[in-house]
Amino acid sequence: MSDRARGEAEWTAWKAKLTRGVMALARITGPHWKGEVMLREIRIKPEHKGGSDTMVIVKGTYEGQPVVAFHTAMTAEAAFSEAMLRFEQNSLKWHEDKPWDGS
Numbered sequence: 433m434s435d436r437a438r439g440e441a442e443w444t445a446w447k448a449k450l451t452r453g454v455m456a457l458a459r460i461t462g463p464h465w466k467g468e469v470m471l472r473e474i475r476i477k478p479e480h481k482g483g484s485d486t487m488v489i490v491k492g493t494y495e496g497q498p499v500v501a502f503h504t505a506m507t508a509e510a511a512f513s514e515a516m517l518r519f520e521q522n523s524l525k526w527h528e529d530k531p532w533d534g535s
Contacts, residue, residue: 446509453513456520467522469494474515478508488515491529498529 460471469492477487486508490501501524505511518524 449513450509453509453516456513456516460516460519467520469499469519469522469524469526471519472498474512476508476512486511488512490515490519490524492526494526499526500529501526 457474459465460467471490471492473489473491475489475491477489479486485504485506487502487504488511490503492499492501501515501519503511503515503518503524505514515524
């Protein structure tokens with residue numbers, strides 16, 4: 433495979449992954465969402481803890497209570513897309529959302 437073809441294939445894969453994440457976000461925030469957790473906020477933190485990973489912090493409500501989940505990946509687009517797909521598939525690990533004490 434030529435460098436150009438490889439580059440085009442990588443670009444196509446990148447666009448497809450990002451598109452899947454945005455489509456999941458559209459479903460999660462749409463009027464017909466019936467998931468257990470309702471989305472409240474998404475935060476993206478590049479270079480989490482001085483490293484190269486990006487962290488996505490997802491906040492929502494579950495049975496009226498605030499919850500939070502985290503997802504990290506090597507790139508911002510991967511972190512966002514994977515977090516949204518995991519949200520949609522109910523595979524994020526949700527925690528009670530309370531003020532962080534730094535520990």
